[in-house]
Amino acid sequence: DAGITQSPRHKVTETGTPVTLRCHQTENHRYMYWYRQDPGHGLRLIHYSYGVKDTDKGEVSDGYSVSRSKTEDFLLTLESATSSQTSVYFCAISRDTDTQYFGPGTRLTVL
Amino acid sequence: EDKVVQSPLSLVVHEGDTVTLNCSYEVTNFRSLLWYKQEKKAPTFLFMLTSSGIEKKSGRLSSILDKKELFSILNITATQTGDSAVYLCAKVDSNYQLIWGAGTKLIIKP
Numbered sequence: 001d002a003g004i005t006q007s008p009r010h011k012v013t014e015t016g017t018p019v020t021l022r023c024h025q026t027e028n029h030r031y032m033y034w035y036r037q038d039p040g041h042g043l044r045l046i047h048y049s050y051g052v053k054d055t056d057k058g059e060v061s062d063g064y065s066v067s068r069s070k071t072e073d074f075l076l077t078l079e080s081a082t083s084s085q086t087s088v089y090f091c092a093i094s095r096d097t098d099t100q101y102f103g104p105g106t107r108l109t110v111l
Numbered sequence: 112e113d114k115v116v117q118s119p120l121s122l123v124v125h126e127g128d129t130v131t132l133n134c135s136y137e138v139t140n141f142r143s144l145l146w147y148k149q150e151k152k153a154p155t156f157l158f159m160l161t162s163s164g165i166e167k168k169s170g171r172l173s174s175i176l177d178k179k180e181l182f183s184i185l186n187i188t189a190t191q192t193g194d195s196a197v198y199l200c201a202k203v204d205s206n207y208q209l210i211w212g213a214g215t216k217l218i219i220k221p
Contacts, residue, residue, distance in 0.1 A: 031207075043154075043199070043211045058208075090153055097207035098143050102153035 023091030117212035134200035
């Protein structure tokens with residue numbers, strides 16, 4: 001398995017609070033991604049990174065920001081969480097931009 | 112809108128049966144096609160397909176791509192209860208974006 005960890009694994013928070021999810025890799029892969037997965041919608045890309053300090057938006061980026069100050073860490077921030085952001089969040093990494101390997105996921109509940 | 116369509120959406124079979132899962136895609140900006148297995152956790156990578164007619168095989172699982180007809184199939188022979196999962200396919204486009212299908216939920220009954 002690719003060396004990817006996500007923290008926290010579970011979080012419950014209240015509407016309006018900021019939340020930061022962390023993805024950490026030990027593979028030195030260049031590309032990192034954040035997805036959310038919801039019933040009926042499948043996997044949807046939020047943001048991705050193609051190098052340190054190089055990030056871009058995915059299809060559902062509104063309400064989310066990311067940062068990548070080191071190759072191994074990719075942070076996803078919800079500036080002011082809303083109930084619609086209740087979801088399972090997956091981080092993925094890729095060396096060659098085709099095959100992506102997924103972290104274990106973070107289950108986020110916004111009350 | 113670029114789409115990946117998987118069929119069937121769900122499938123229930125008995126242990127020992129052979130199943131075929133389908134994934135069709137649009138030709139626009141095609142680079143490769145990926146198959147993943149997702150149990151109650153993160154998707155795990157199964158196959159990457161880039162060339163037509165070349166079968167990829169891993170144990171009881173195999174997959175093939177038809178770039179003329181724009182589809183891929185995933186075969187599982189001699190199914191076991193541990194094969195129960197959602198199987199996802201994704202098209203990688205020329206911008207290295209993955210377009211995901213909705214998945215096929217496979218249930219193997221003992």
